[in-house]
Amino acid sequence: MLKNLNSKHIQRFSYKYLPQFPISPNSPKLGFSRSQIANYRSNFPTTIMSSSKTIVLRSSDGETFEVDEAVAVESQTIKHMIEDGCADTSIPLPNVTSKILSKVIEYCKKHVETPNADEKVAEEDLKSFDADFVKVDQSTLFDLILAANYLNIKSLLDLTCQTVADMIKGKTPEEIRKTFNIKNDFTPEEEEEVRRENAWAFE
Amino acid sequence: MVDHDLTISDLPDACLARVFHFLPPLDRKQCSLVCRWWLFVEGQSHHRLTLNARTDLASVLRSVFNRFDSVTKLSLKCDRKSVSIGDEALVNISRYCENLIRLKLRSCRELTDTGVLKFAKNCRKLRKLSVGSCCFGAMGVNGVMDNCLFLEELSVKRLQTVVDGNPTEEIRPGVAGSALRMISLKDMYNGQRFEPLISGSKKLKTLRIVRCYGDWDKVLQVVTKNVKELVELHLERLQVSDLGLAAVSGCRGLEILHLLKTPDCSNLGLTSVVEKCTLLRKLHIDGWKTRRINDEGLISVAKNCPNLQELVLINVDITRAGLDLLSTNCRKLERLALCGSETIGDAEISCIAAKCRALRKLCIKSCPVSDYGMEALAVGCPNLVKVKVKKCKGVTSDGVGWLMASRGSLTVNLDAPVVENQIANAGNDSRVLAVVAVGQDQIR
Numbered sequence: 001m002l003k004n005l006n007s008k009h010i011q012r013f014s015y016k017y018l019p020q021f022p023i024s025p026n027s028p029k030l031g032f033s034r035s036q037i038a039n040y041r042s043n044f045p046t047t048i049m050s051s052s053k054t055i056v057l058r059s060s061d062g063e064t065f066e067v068d069e070a071v072a073v074e075s076q077t078i079k080h081m082i083e084d085g086c087a088d089t090s091i092p093l094p095n096v097t098s099k100i101l102s103k104v105i106e107y108c109k110k111h112v113e114t115p116n117a118d119e120k121v122a123e124e125d126l127k128s129f130d131a132d133f134v135k136v137d138q139s140t141l142f143d144l145i146l147a148a149n150y151l152n153i154k155s156l157l158d159l160t161c162q163t164v165a166d167m168i169k170g171k172t173p174e175e176i177r178k179t180f181n182i183k184n185d186f187t188p189e190e191e192e193e194v195r196r197e198n199a200w201a202f203e
Numbered sequence: 204m205v206d207h208d209l210t211i212s213d214l215p216d217a218c219l220a221r222v223f224h225f226l227p228p229l230d231r232k233q234c235s236l237v238c239r240w241w242l243f244v245e246g247q248s249h250h251r252l253t254l255n256a257r258t259d260l261a262s263v264l265r266s267v268f269n270r271f272d273s274v275t276k277l278s279l280k281c282d283r284k285s286v287s288i289g290d291e292a293l294v295n296i297s298r299y300c301e302n303l304i305r306l307k308l309r310s311c312r313e314l315t316d317t318g319v320l321k322f323a324k325n326c327r328k329l330r331k332l333s334v335g336s337c338c339f340g341a342m343g344v345n346g347v348m349d350n351c352l353f354l355e356e357l358s359v360k361r362l363q364t365v366v367d368g369n370p371t372e373e374i375r376p377g378v379a380g381s382a383l384r385m386i387s388l389k390d391m392y393n394g395q396r397f398e399p400l401i402s403g404s405k406k407l408k409t410l411r412i413v414r415c416y417g418d419w420d421k422v423l424q425v426v427t428k429n430v431k432e433l434v435e436l437h438l439e440r441l442q443v444s445d446l447g448l449a450a451v452s453g454c455r456g457l458e459i460l461h462l463l464k465t466p467d468c469s470n471l472g473l474t475s476v477v478e479k480c481t482l483l484r485k486l487h488i489d490g491w492k493t494r495r496i497n498d499e500g501l502i503s504v505a506k507n508c509p510n511l512q513e514l515v516l517i518n519v520d521i522t523r524a525g526l527d528l529l530s531t532n533c534r535k536l537e538r539l540a541l542c543g544s545e546t547i548g549d550a551e552i553s554c555i556a557a558k559c560r561a562l563r564k565l566c567i568k569s570c571p572v573s574d575y576g577m578e579a580l581a582v583g584c585p586n587l588v589k590v591k592v593k594k595c596k597g598v599t600s601d602g603v604g605w606l607m608a609s610r611g612s613l614t615v616n617l618d619a620p621v622v623e624n625q626i627a628n629a630g631n632d633s634r635v636l637a638v639v640a641v642g643q644d645q646i647r
Contacts, residue, residue, distance in 0.1 A: 142209040145218050157221065165225035173236035180211045185239050194242060197267055198232045200260060202253040
């Protein structure tokens, strides 16, 4: 079963030294952390350096996606990677295919762009987007759940899991099995025992 | 990464559990019968469980708690006709559910002090305990107070042997006293014996005493000396007089006060409370049979409580004088309910409409208001969102319809009154009876 990759598992660059002298923005990237860059910038305010406002994400099949940092940090996993200084070149996401990653990015973009979900119009618009977003085949839906879980995007995880729950509501066990193509591996005795136990529980 | 079509079986346990989290209990039961994996995940993620606490539950406890191994909120409910589980079963449950945070007991009449004490020793993380119609006594309650140091809420209803038990055993705060935030006592014969527990709960915020026998003035006098941080107080169907209310005025931080069916309370008592408890936000009064609280008391409320947000007046004869001052002084008044008062007519509704600027919700029940009153609401109360009218014979669906048409954003509910002779004349006509039944449902 796929688990959330912890930032501890991500290869870190070892910073053998701190810059003692001004470095031209054109010199080869040595992989400095954002705090080091900020520190440098505060000492040399006249030097122009590009701040990393975009993040590059790399899917399992090698495709790269450049996204605004604000969009990328909808994922707590990515947010922690950036904070730990691992976002220098690109962030590899070996558990997410390009097909799913592009959908996830589309979701995050929409949610970041919607200014205030307090206003009725914006709220309705977002609801409608979410409803359409999950109108996909089962395989894609489960892929999205896995991605949302790995990337730790709570709202997407809730949306996709709620969608699956809606597919279960009101159905008998046999109907549920048919919906998801699940095999009944209970023996008749086991099934009977579960039913008996269920009879004791009101809730 | 994945070269096959994904199925639900590719999800990790935690994700399947998350799906179950969105399902009501009945659907969760269906899920438990789908396959072994679903049974396992459903059981593991089932944190709130209600069991039928009949005596033969004892024989299935092991398998039940083997399956539901993460229960933190447990209800044990027995019906009144059956024999309930006993002490041994309760102690076994406490061993299976050591992490229990909430426990609810209903009609578990076979439980005694011994069982409850042993339970408390095993379930020390308990935060909420609600007991209804059980037969253990002071020793059992003290057992919980002595062991459950995180206890925040205690509700006791119809606990029957507190009557007889050892009369010298007082009900103490124990170690739970420092954590308790809410105490509720209902239908108790000797509820006064809880006074040391209440007084010893220094951080108590909410106290509810409902339909408990005997005089409560003395208890209130002692409690209010010790519990200074009280925020919410409900006194319902109690023998409380102005003396008790004078004591309540000692809790200066009081924000919510319900005085329901306390026939000995008068304007004097209410005035003594509101003069000191000026932070009052919510006030509910039911003058019941004696109707001793009226304009005079409400004028005191208006003069002293500028923060009032919610006001419910049942069987309180308030006139335009009182309403006038309330509307003028209580600028934050958002919710107002007026029931069973002959003095509330169309003129009074006009007064409310003209002056209650912040009002959002209005409920009028059994008052001589007519469609003219509805007309008045069309122009006043700029923030009005919802109006409920019940059992007001003068208000018709025409009046309500007109009001809704003239104020688009306003929702108005009208429940038709049940006319007495409709029932009398119905006889065996089931259609009439059906209409009357629907009407009665709506009124409730």
